[in-house]
Amino acid sequence: MENKRYYGIDIGGTTVKVGLFEDGKLLDKWSVPTVTADGGRQIIPDIAASLRGSADGAALAVPGAVQPDGTVNRCVNLGWGVCRPADEFTALTGIPCKILNDANAAAFGEQRLGGGRGYESVLFVALGTGVGAGVVLDGKLRVGARGTAGELGHMCWDPTDTAARCGCGHIGCVETYCSATGIVRLAAQAGVTGMSCKQVMDAAAAGDSRLEAAVDKACDILGWAIASASNLLDPEAVVLGGGVAQAGEFFRRKVQNAFMKYAFHTCLDIKIGLAALGSDAGMIGSALFAAED
Amino acid sequence: MENKRYYGIDIGGTTVKVGLFEDGKLLDKWSVPTVTADGGRQIIPDIAASLRGSADGAALAVPGAVQPDGTVNRCVNLGWGVCRPADEFTALTGIPCKILNDANAAAFGEQRLGGGRGYESVLFVALGTGVGAGVVLDGKLRVGARGTAGELGHMCWDPTDTAARCGCGHIGCVETYCSATGIVRLAAQAGVTGMSCKQVMDAAAAGDSRLEAAVDKACDILGWAIASASNLLDPEAVVLGGGVAQAGEFFRRKVQNAFMKYAFHTCLDIKIGLAALGSDAGMIGSALFAAED
Numbered sequence: 001m002e003n004k005r006y007y008g009i010d011i012g013g014t015t016v017k018v019g020l021f022e023d024g025k026l027l028d029k030w031s032v033p034t035v036t037a038d039g040g041r042q043i044i045p046d047i048a049a050s051l052r053g054s055a056d057g058a059a060l061a062v063p064g065a066v067q068p069d070g071t072v073n074r075c076v077n078l079g080w081g082v083c084r085p086a087d088e089f090t091a092l093t094g095i096p097c098k099i100l101n102d103a104n105a106a107a108f109g110e111q112r113l114g115g116g117r118g119y120e121s122v123l124f125v126a127l128g129t130g131v132g133a134g135v136v137l138d139g140k141l142r143v144g145a146r147g148t149a150g151e152l153g154h155m156c157w158d159p160t161d162t163a164a165r166c167g168c169g170h171i172g173c174v175e176t177y178c179s180a181t182g183i184v185r186l187a188a189q190a191g192v193t194g195m196s197c198k199q200v201m202d203a204a205a206a207g208d209s210r211l212e213a214a215v216d217k218a219c220d221i222l223g224w225a226i227a228s229a230s231n232l233l234d235p236e237a238v239v240l241g242g243g244v245a246q247a248g249e250f251f252r253r254k255v256q257n258a259f260m261k262y263a264f265h266t267c268l269d270i271k272i273g274l275a276a277l278g279s280d281a282g283m284i285g286s287a288l289f290a291a292e293d
Numbered sequence: 294m295e296n297k298r299y300y301g302i303d304i305g306g307t308t309v310k311v312g313l314f315e316d317g318k319l320l321d322k323w324s325v326p327t328v329t330a331d332g333g334r335q336i337i338p339d340i341a342a343s344l345r346g347s348a349d350g351a352a353l354a355v356p357g358a359v360q361p362d363g364t365v366n367r368c369v370n371l372g373w374g375v376c377r378p379a380d381e382f383t384a385l386t387g388i389p390c391k392i393l394n395d396a397n398a399a400a401f402g403e404q405r406l407g408g409g410r411g412y413e414s415v416l417f418v419a420l421g422t423g424v425g426a427g428v429v430l431d432g433k434l435r436v437g438a439r440g441t442a443g444e445l446g447h448m449c450w451d452p453t454d455t456a457a458r459c460g461c462g463h464i465g466c467v468e469t470y471c472s473a474t475g476i477v478r479l480a481a482q483a484g485v486t487g488m489s490c491k492q493v494m495d496a497a498a499a500g501d502s503r504l505e506a507a508v509d510k511a512c513d514i515l516g517w518a519i520a521s522a523s524n525l526l527d528p529e530a531v532v533l534g535g536g537v538a539q540a541g542e543f544f545r546r547k548v549q550n551a552f553m554k555y556a557f558h559t560c561l562d563i564k565i566g567l568a569a570l571g572s573d574a575g576m577i578g579s580a581l582f583a584a585e586d
Contacts, residue, residue, distance in 0.1 A: 065559060119438075120438070121437070121438045133525070135525070135526075137430065137435055138433075138435070140431075142430055142431070142526075143527070144414070144526060144527020144528070145412075145413070145414045145527050145528060145529040146527050146559055146560075147527070148527045148557070148559040148560070149525065149526055149527035150525060150527075151524035151525065151527075151557045151559070151560075152524070152525055154524050154557040155521040155524055155525070156517060156520070156521065156555050159517075159555070168557060168558060169558070170555070170557075224449060224452075227449070228448040228449065228521060229525055231444035231445070231447050231448055232426070232428070232442065232443060232444065232445055232448070232522055232525065232526070233428075233435075233437060233442055233525070233526075234436070234437020234438050234439050234440070234441045234442035234443075234444075235437070235438060236438040262449050262452070262463070264441070264444045264447040264461060264463075265461065265462070266358060266439055266441040266444070267439075267441070267444075
C-alpha cells in the first residue's frame with residue numbers, strides 16, 4: 001500500500017464523484033456531470049478525461065447490479081444496458097479498474113472508515129429512494145454469487161398489504177415502508193400529503209403524533225428486517241445510512257427499539273449506529289475496494 | 294493435506310459420532326454414548342479414550358453456540374455450562390482441536406461433499422426439532438461475530454400469531470411453523486392430533502387435504518424465510534436437511550414454489566436441493582473444518 005494511489009469513483013444519476021487517494025488519504029476530489037443521453041456512452045470517457053494523473057488502481061461504484069465478472073446488467077439511472085464499464089475505463093486510462101454496486105461501496109467505506117469503524121463484520125443499510133444494503137463479513141465485502149447480496153429492501157414484511165406494491169413486482173417489501181418514498185406513503189396513509197420524507201421526520205420529531213405513528217411503523221419494520229438479517233449474519237454492528245438516516249438519533253433510537261423487540265437473544269448487543277461518511281461513502285469505499293487484494 | 298489425518302466428532306444428546314479421515318476419505322467411524330450426567334464432564338474423556346491413533350487435528354461439533362474463541366456458552370442437551378471442550382480434548386490427546394456448532398458443521402459438510410457440492414456459497418437449513426442453519430460464503434464457513442450466524446429459525450414470520458410461541462421468548466418465529474414440532478402443531482391446528490411429523494408428511498403426500506394444507510403453510514413460511522435470506526446473502530444453492538427434509542421431493546418442491554413467490558428476481562435461479570449426507574453431515578463437516586487453514 002505504500003505510496004500507492006487509487007481512484008474511487010461513485011457514478012450517480014446526476015453527478016460522478018471522483019476522489020484520488022494515496023495511502024488511504026484523500027488527496028483531491030472533484031465531480032463530473034453524468035451525461036445519461038445516448039445510452040450513457042459518454043460517462044466513462046468523461047471520467048477518464050477528468051483524471052489528474054495515473055494511479056495503481058481504481059474502482060467504479062455504480063447504481064445497479066454488478067456480476068462477479070464485472071458485467072453490469074442495466075443501470076437504469078445511467079442509461080446503461082449490459083456493459084463492462086471497468087474494462088472501458090482501463091482501455092482509456094491504462095489504470096486497472098474494479099467495479100461494484102454503489103450500496104456495497106458505501107458499506108465498505110462505512111465499515112472501514114465510517115460508522116462501522118473498528119468492526120470486522122458490519123451490515124450497512126442505505127435508506128434513500130429505495131432500500132439497499134451491503135454486507136461486510138470478516139473484513140471483506142461479500143457481494144454474493146451474482147453480485148446482488150444485500151437486498152434487505154426486498155424482504156417481505158406483509159404479503160397481504162396490497163397498498164404496499166413494490167417496483168420489484170412483489171407486495172409488502174421492506175422498501176415500500178422504510179425508504180424515503182415509503183415513509184412519505186405511510187404519512188399519506190395517515191392523512192398527511194405533500195410532505196417530503198425530511199418534512200415528515202421533522203414534524204414527527206417535533207411531536208406530530210399522526211406522523212410519528214407513521215415513522216414508528218417504518219422503524220418497526222426496519223428493526224424487524226435488521227433483526228432477521230442479524231439473526232442470520234451475526235454482525236458486530238449495523239450502520240444506518242442514506243437520506244432517511246439523516247433524521248439522526250430520533251430515527252436510530254426507534255430502529256434500535258424495534259430491533260430489540262425482534263432480535264434473537266444472542267444478537268441483542270449488536271451496535272446500531274449511524275453512517276458517518278455522508279454522500280462520500282461510495283467514493284471512499286470504492287477507493288478502498290480498489291486497493292484490496 | 295497429503296496423508297494428513299483428522300477426526301470429525303459430532304456430539305449429540307445421546308450419541309457421539311466419531312470419524313477418522315485421511316486425505317478427506319473416511320477410514321473408520323464409530324460411536325460413543327453421550328453421558329450427560331454430572332454436567333456432562335465425562336463426554337470429552339470418553340471420546341478421547343475411544344480414539345484410534347493420533348491425528349493432525351480434530352474438530353468437535355456441538356449442539357449449542359460456540360464463541361469465536363472456542364468457549365461454549367451452554368449446551369443444554371449435553372449438560373454443559375460455560376466450558377472449553379476443545380482445550381480439554383487437546384489436553385487429553387495432544388491433538389489440536391477446533392470446535393463449532395453442529396448445524397454449521399453439517400452446513401460445511403453438505404457444501405463440500407453433500408447436497409451443495411460444486412457450489413462455493415451455500416445456505417444450509419436444518420429442519421429437525423428446531424430450525425437451524427449454516428452459511429458458507431466464498432468457500433468458507435461464516436459463523437458470525439458471536440458464532441451464532443444462521444438463526445433463520447428465529448426470523449419472525451408473524452408477530453401477532455400468539456398460537457406460535459417460540460422457546461426463544463418471541464412470537465411467530467419460523468421455527469414454530471417449519472420444524473418437525475411446528476408441522477405437528479400446524480396439523481393439530483387443522484384438527485389432526487397424535488401424529489409424528491413423518492406421519493403428517495406421509496399422509497399429506499398420500500392426499501390428505503387437511504394435512505397437505507398444514508404442510509403447505511409450513512413450506513410457504515420456509516420458502517419465505519429462504520427467499521429473505523437469499524435476497525440478503527445471494528448464495529448459489531440452498532440445501533434442505535434434517536428430519537423434516539426426509540420427506541424428499543414432495544417437500545422440496547413445495548418449498549421451491551414458495552421461494553419463487555417471495556424471492557427477488559435476481560435470486561430466482563438459486564438451486565434448492567436436498568441434503569445428501571444424512572446424519573453423518575456433522576461428523577464429515579467437522580473433519581473438513583479441522584483440516585481448514
